[in-house]
Structures are given as structure tokens and as C-alpha cells.
Amino acid sequence: MTESTVKRSDAESRRQQIVDAASACARRSGFHGASMAEIAQAAGLSVGQIYRYFDNKEAIIAAIVARDTGEMRDKFLELQGGPQPVLDAILTKCATAVSDLYDPNRAALMLEVVAEAARNPTVAAILRDADAEERQMQQDLLKHVLPVGCDERESQARGEVLSMLFEGMSVRGVNNPDSDREAIARVLQSVIRHLLSAPCVER
Incomplete structure (x- = not known):
């Protein structure tokens, strides 16, 4: 497995981690009510890390x-x-x-x-x-x-x-x-x- 493949796999895993956290927040608060800070906390990441993978909600x-x-x-x-x-x-x-x-x-x-x-x-x-x-x-x-x-x-x-x-x-x-x-x-x-x-x- 090449280095670029590993990086892509890591990025996909991190994106999935964020998506799963956002899904849980949406079920609890709705997308309208779930803040990026709440999503970041649920994912165990900082808000800045969230924005590395997604531009917005x-x-x-x-x-x-x-x-x-x-x-x-x-x-x-x-x-x-x-x-x-x-x-x-x-x-x-x-x-x-x-x-x-x-x-x-x-x-x-x-x-x-x-x-x-x-x-x-x-x-x-x-x-x-x-x-x-x-x-x-x-x-x-x-x-x-x-x-x-x-x-x-x-x-x-x-x-x-x-x-x-x-x-x-x-x-x-x-x-x-x-x-x-x-x-x-x-x-x-x-x-x-x-x-x-x-x-x-x-x-």
C-alpha cells in the first residue's frame, strides 16, 4: 500500500467519523440545532479539524x-x-x-x-x-x-x-x-x- 493510499484511507476514515458524529447529533438535536462545535465534540475532534474535511454543515x-x-x-x-x-x-x-x-x-x-x-x-x-x-x-x-x-x-x-x-x-x-x-x-x-x-x- 502506497503512502498516498494510506493517506486517502485515513482521510476517508476521518470523514466517516465526522459523518457518524453528525448523524448522532442530528438525531438528538436536528441538523438545524446541531452546531459544528457539538459535532466536533461528538467526533472527538476540534472544530478546526472538522473544517479540514468539510466546508460547512x-x-x-x-x-x-x-x-x-x-x-x-x-x-x-x-x-x-x-x-x-x-x-x-x-x-x-x-x-x-x-x-x-x-x-x-x-x-x-x-x-x-x-x-x-x-x-x-x-x-x-x-x-x-x-x-x-x-x-x-x-x-x-x-x-x-x-x-x-x-x-x-x-x-x-x-x-x-x-x-x-x-x-x-x-x-x-x-x-x-x-x-x-x-x-x-x-x-x-x-x-x-x-x-x-x-x-x-x-x-
Whole structure:
């Protein structure tokens, strides 16, 4: 391993340390309420060290969003590249998705990012760019699933409803954390099977 590789690895580790600390602070105080001093203290660093890796709080949020987008990209690739038909692969992942999205820490962080986007145009732009990338990945996936004859408008509408289902689980994870997740996963499978395999809506 070269010296430059070691330095890059160290920098990535330090950035991840800061992102993890900022995530914890956001869950506790919200991004709006979490100061750089609080984030630095949670990371065990000085404020000056934080600024060596991130220009501002929005840059830290961008790193959090980029991490989530990367995880989502891996999931889409796994769904398309596995041995199962794509629809079966999606349905198989429902139980894991419910468990992940109902997780209180994950749900709280996601909602804090969305809340910050509602009042901060810079964060809103970051989130919308990530959402556009995710929607494109989703549409690429749905090409392998939707019935023949579904046009682009229909495909995008079904994709949007699919996103509502998954993103809405984070809200439910906060409001009703003790839900029967196993039962929810079974119902979700049924809903998604219908959503993705039903004949196209006639206009």
C-alpha cells in the first residue's frame, strides 16, 4: 500500500467519523440545532479539524445523502444481477426493507434530512439531485418488471407510488415503532406484486 493510499484511507476514515458524529447529533438535536462545535465534540475532534474535511454543515449532510445513495445503488444492482427474476427479488427484500426503514435511528436521521431540506435551499438541492438519481435507477429496474405496454408516464407514476410506500415507512417507524413488521412485510409484498404486475391503466 502506497503512502498516498494510506493517506486517502485515513482521510476517508476521518470523514466517516465526522459523518457518524453528525448523524448522532442530528438525531438528538436536528441538523438545524446541531452546531459544528457539538459535532466536533461528538467526533472527538476540534472544530478546526472538522473544517479540514468539510466546508460547512451542508457538506456533511451531502456526505450522508451520498452514503445512502451509494447503498441504494448497490441494492438496485443486487436486485438486477441476482439469480431470481427481478420481481421475485424485490418481493424477497420486503422483510429486510421493513426492518431497515422502521429502525428508529435510521428513520430519525432520514426525517431530519428531509426537515432540513424543507428550510434550507442548499440541502433541498442536494436531496433532489439524489432523488433524481434514485428515480433513474428505479426506472431502469422497472423496465424488467412492468407489463408490456406501460408507457413512460405510467412507469414513472408506479415508481413514485413505490417510493411513497418505502419512504413512508420511516414516518411510521417513528409514529408506530411497535408495529408487527412481519405482517407488514407480507402485506407489502402483496401490494407491490399488484402495483408492478397489474395491467397498465387505460387513459
